[in-house]
Amino acid sequence: MSQEHIELFTKKAEAVSAIVKRIDKLNEAYAYAVDVCLNKNACQLLLSGCENAISDEASDLCEAKAADKVMAAPKLADDQYAELAKAAEKAGVKLIADGLRNHLAGIDIGFAVADLGLAETGSLVLDSSSEDLRLSTMVSEINVVVLPLSKLRASSYEAEAELLPMMQKAPNYLAFITGASRTADIERVLAIGVHGPLELHILLWEDA
Amino acid sequence: MQTAVKIEEYLQEVEESLGNEFQRKALDTFAVAYRTGRANAFAGMDVKGLVDEIAQAKDDGIRRMDELYNQFKQKAESMGVHVHLAETAEEANRIIARIAKDNDCKKVIKAKSMTAEETHLNTHLEAEGLKVVESDLGEWIIQMRGEGPSHMVMPAIHLSRFQVADLFAGVTKKEQDPDIPKLVKVARRELRKEYVEADMGISGSNFAVVETGTIGLVTNEGNARLATTLPRVHVALVGLEKLTPTLHDALRILRALPRNATGQQITSYVTWITGPNECKGAPDDKKVMHVVFLDNGRKKLAKDKDFAQILRCIRCGACANVCPVYRLVGGHKYGHVYIGAIGLIMTYFFHGKDKAKFLVQNCVNCGACKEVCAAGIDLPRLIKEIHAMIQDEDGHPAQSKLMGLVLKNRTLFHTLLKNMRWAQKPFAERDGQYIRHLPTVFMKDKDQDFRKLPTIADKAFRDEWKSIKPEVRNPTLRVALFSGCVQDFVYPEQMKAAVKIIASTGTVELDYPMKQSCCGLPVNMMGEKQAAVEVARQNVLAIDPSKYDYIMTMCASCASHLKHSYPKLLENDADLAPKVAQFADKVIDFSSFIHDVLQISSMKFNRSGKRIGYHAPCHLCRGLEVREAPREAINMAHDYVPTSEEEVCCGFGGSYSMKFPAISKTLLAKKMANLEAGDIAAVATDCPGCVMQIRGGMKASGKDIEVKHVAELLAERLR
Numbered sequence: 001m002s003q004e005h006i007e008l009f010t011k012k013a014e015a016v017s018a019i020v021k022r023i024d025k026l027n028e029a030y031a032y033a034v035d036v037c038l039n040k041n042a043c044q045l046l047l048s049g050c051e052n053a054i055s056d057e058a059s060d061l062c063e064a065k066a067a068d069k070v071m072a073a074p075k076l077a078d079d080q081y082a083e084l085a086k087a088a089e090k091a092g093v094k095l096i097a098d099g100l101r102n103h104l105a106g107i108d109i110g111f112a113v114a115d116l117g118l119a120e121t122g123s124l125v126l127d128s129s130s131e132d133l134r135l136s137t138m139v140s141e142i143n144v145v146v147l148p149l150s151k152l153r154a155s156s157y158e159a160e161a162e163l164l165p166m167m168q169k170a171p172n173y174l175a176f177i178t179g180a181s182r183t184a185d186i187e188r189v190l191a192i193g194v195h196g197p198l199e200l201h202i203l204l205w206e207d208a
Numbered sequence: 209m210q211t212a213v214k215i216e217e218y219l220q221e222v223e224e225s226l227g228n229e230f231q232r233k234a235l236d237t238f239a240v241a242y243r244t245g246r247a248n249a250f251a252g253m254d255v256k257g258l259v260d261e262i263a264q265a266k267d268d269g270i271r272r273m274d275e276l277y278n279q280f281k282q283k284a285e286s287m288g289v290h291v292h293l294a295e296t297a298e299e300a301n302r303i304i305a306r307i308a309k310d311n312d313c314k315k316v317i318k319a320k321s322m323t324a325e326e327t328h329l330n331t332h333l334e335a336e337g338l339k340v341v342e343s344d345l346g347e348w349i350i351q352m353r354g355e356g357p358s359h360m361v362m363p364a365i366h367l368s369r370f371q372v373a374d375l376f377a378g379v380t381k382k383e384q385d386p387d388i389p390k391l392v393k394v395a396r397r398e399l400r401k402e403y404v405e406a407d408m409g410i411s412g413s414n415f416a417v418v419e420t421g422t423i424g425l426v427t428n429e430g431n432a433r434l435a436t437t438l439p440r441v442h443v444a445l446v447g448l449e450k451l452t453p454t455l456h457d458a459l460r461i462l463r464a465l466p467r468n469a470t471g472q473q474i475t476s477y478v479t480w481i482t483g484p485n486e487c488k489g490a491p492d493d494k495k496v497m498h499v500v501f502l503d504n505g506r507k508k509l510a511k512d513k514d515f516a517q518i519l520r521c522i523r524c525g526a527c528a529n530v531c532p533v534y535r536l537v538g539g540h541k542y543g544h545v546y547i548g549a550i551g552l553i554m555t556y557f558f559h560g561k562d563k564a565k566f567l568v569q570n571c572v573n574c575g576a577c578k579e580v581c582a583a584g585i586d587l588p589r590l591i592k593e594i595h596a597m598i599q600d601e602d603g604h605p606a607q608s609k610l611m612g613l614v615l616k617n618r619t620l621f622h623t624l625l626k627n628m629r630w631a632q633k634p635f636a637e638r639d640g641q642y643i644r645h646l647p648t649v650f651m652k653d654k655d656q657d658f659r660k661l662p663t664i665a666d667k668a669f670r671d672e673w674k675s676i677k678p679e680v681r682n683p684t685l686r687v688a689l690f691s692g693c694v695q696d697f698v699y700p701e702q703m704k705a706a707v708k709i710i711a712s713t714g715t716v717e718l719d720y721p722m723k724q725s726c727c728g729l730p731v732n733m734m735g736e737k738q739a740a741v742e743v744a745r746q747n748v749l750a751i752d753p754s755k756y757d758y759i760m761t762m763c764a765s766c767a768s769h770l771k772h773s774y775p776k777l778l779e780n781d782a783d784l785a786p787k788v789a790q791f792a793d794k795v796i797d798f799s800s801f802i803h804d805v806l807q808i809s810s811m812k813f814n815r816s817g818k819r820i821g822y823h824a825p826c827h828l829c830r831g832l833e834v835r836e837a838p839r840e841a842i843n844m845a846h847d848y849v850p851t852s853e854e855e856v857c858c859g860f861g862g863s864y865s866m867k868f869p870a871i872s873k874t875l876l877a878k879k880m881a882n883l884e885a886g887d888i889a890a891v892a893t894d895c896p897g898c899v900m901q902i903r904g905g906m907k908a909s910g911k912d913i914e915v916k917h918v919a920e921l922l923a924e925r926l927r
Contacts, residue, residue: 049397052390053382058397101488104404121474131486134437156459164455167420170287171483178474181430185346185364186372188238191392194345196430
């Protein structure tokens with residue numbers, strides 16, 4: 001993949017507040033995700049809303065949150081999951097692969113590997129047909145996504161030939177994700193994390 | 209939502225909106241920021257090419273609507289999706305309510321859908337005993353306030369953080385801080401609970417991709433992802449015009465939609481749902497998925513040769529973003545459900561004549577919407593067409609009917625204008641240049657006093673022509689002058705200035721065909737289409753285009769009307785058609801003619817060293833896409849100084865300013881403030897209507913900035 005596309009991807013993703021890093025090996029991604037998790041406060045998810053003046057009913061949902069630090073990594077290959085689990089365990093982070101419906105109050109980190117990247121807009125493409133993957137990329141407060149550079153394409157047009165077969169294999173739930181969840185609905189002031197993740201970290205992996 | 213029953217009520221509501229300072233300021237800031245944001249988002253892209261491609265692809269899809277629907281249905285049903293076609297809004301609502309009942313759903317979480325706004329779906333479902341919660345932040349806010357959206361993409365743009373904080377205090381029963389990030393987090397928390405409890409998710413759809421049977425959703429907040437994931441039933445309500453044959457068609461629209469809507473390269477989430485996906489909240493782990501296509505007049509519209517193009521709309525809302533009237537009054541007074549320029553048109557087709565009849569009059573015809581439209585819809589023309597259609601159905605107002613009758617008879621019209629010179633004497637100011645106050649028979653005097661209106665000139669240009677026609681021995685070009693009524697009867701000095709400059713080259717034979725009449729734009733603006741057609745025919749017959757190399761006019765509005773509207777107005781006149789095409793082709797504006805065609809040199813002028821601002825007439829910069837020529841022309845004799853928002857309408861709009869004086873006045877005030885901030889001695893423009901408006905405004909408010917036609921400013925420095 002050309003350096004030009006990598007730079008364009010980085011520039012566009014950073015422009016929408018994503019944090020972009022380069023990694024050489026997948027192991028670095030596990031360490032990175034665990035590190036991000038450790039550096040945030042579990043259950044004091046400062047941006048998630050629980051600390052605000054919410055209704056009693058809404059705060060009941062906050063109560064449902066696990067006391068541990070939780071990371072979710074659905075749909076990871078078995079060996080990859082095992083590696084990540086090792087790193088997580090060492091740091092005292094609870095790693096889960098499914099049952100995300102039991103965590104709708106929010107989890108700390110969602111970890112995933114992207115299927116494609118679109119340089120033109122700094123977007124990640126994730127086949128989210130698995131409900132757990134869909135949810136982990138939405139209810140996590142920080143989303144850490146690995147993008148193998150072999151999967152980086154110039155634009156959606158360039159990726160079309162690969163997107164089409166994914167969409168043709170029904171059922172399918174495909175997501176283009178660009179930056180964190182955002183809104184400008186109140187006075188056009190940009191606010192991050194309205195329904196989904198508050199942060200998106202993208203790890204560009206030199207996989208080839 | 210537009211509810212007025214009488215035009216007076218509508219005018220009253222419009223004036224109230226003008227008084228809403230928060231809204232005015234919010235829309236103003238947005239309008240200015242949007243311009244830059246959009247330009248950045250499209251930087252380096254062939255925008256025109258993209259717009260053309262979208263228009264063509266949409267037109268193709270619109271033509272094949274039935275076929276595409278059948279293919280989508282077949283494809284989606286083979287994957288286990290239930291596909292419905294609702295003929296009316298009511299039927300769509302009934303189908304969705306039945307789906308809820310059949311699946312034992314009590315609570316609905318909704319992702320933003322303009323189509324559901326169109327059908328008033330929430331009201332219907334609530335009456336059926338369902339609890340419906342909007343999940344898009346802006347939609348949730350206005351839902352709780354019992355309002356409709358005031359912008360297609362930013363539904364709550366009319367509200368302040370304080371209003372939102374008060375609203376949230378009511379919902380949470382806790383005091384709320386008017387801090388935006390905090391309010392957003394409160395909404396996040398409150399709405400998360402709603403997703404958890406909902407058993408049905410309802411979404412709209414930006415695309416229905418036929419080749420894969422996929423629904424495409426474009427959001428920033430991600431609410432559509434949650435609303436289509438958590439509940440066990442998903443219903444997508446989709447307008448038939450969203451059907452698109454291929455994924456490529458959808459990706460193409462996606463290149464334009466966020467860029468044109470908010471200046472984003474892409475939204476945070478674009479979601480493509482193909483078939484009923486895994487849903488662990490459902491008994492068999494599989495989502496129940498329904499797609500309800502809405503007709504509600506779309507099929508009929510698709511067959512209309514003129515109006516089918518409104519189905520190209522991709523709902524980006526850009527036409528509102530650039531509309532100077534929307535910017536002043538907001539969407540609740542500039543739309544019914546759909547807002548902005550496209551809203552004015554859609555209101556007529558989707559919500560009926562009564563809802564649209566005042567709205568369509570409130571278009572100043574500046575063309576900003578047409579220029580920005582991602583699908584190349586000719587919005588201003590269609591708004592006028594509807595205005596005319598409504599008048600044909602409802603009867604024409606006495607005033608516009610009279611105007612139509614008068615304009616159709618050139619001799620009568622010109623006699624009346626000449627007689628007005630005498631009639632106005634008692635109303636003229638001492639120096640005779642402005643009318644002191646207006647005879648009340650014409651209009652309400654006090655509403656118009658934001659500007660001084662000029663008196664009719666002592667001698668019309670046509671009456672002086674014989675004596676000033678330049679003698680040219682060996683002409684290389686033959687040019688017909690088209691004066692338009694204002695320069696003929698009110699500002700003949702502008703025409704004389706142009707003649708002086710052109711004559712100085714000694715190469716152009718000028719002619720002023722005496723049978724020319726008003727271009728017809730004023731009656732077109734008043735919805736008198738038949739009169740506009742007849743006047744157009746008279747002018748084409750009066751000026752035989754085969755005799756001239758150019759037909760030059762110094763009025764931007766006339767020029768754009770002659771060039772672009774005549775071929776449309778006379779399209780049913782087979783005999784005249786070739787002549788009309790030739791006529792339209794030869795129309796040129798003054799600045800382009802002297803700068804681009806004659807290539808007059810700056811050596812011809814004594815530079816003044818005066819700082820001159822420029823006001824770009826809507827019909828010149830957008831209507832004819834003439835941008836550089838006038839500025840460079842000014843610079844030949846003076847120092848052209850750029851000022852803010854040169855291409856924003858001055859609020860004249862001909863009869864518009866008589867009908868909506870409050871809006872015209874506000875637009876003018878803004879225009880004058882921008883010009884004043886430029887520290888200039890004079891303003892040049894190339895439309896007599898704009899001269900009338902801006903000069904009259906300067907005069908009424910006692911400002912000493914001169915306002916002149918480009919030709920006048922050049923003629924005074926001719927060596």
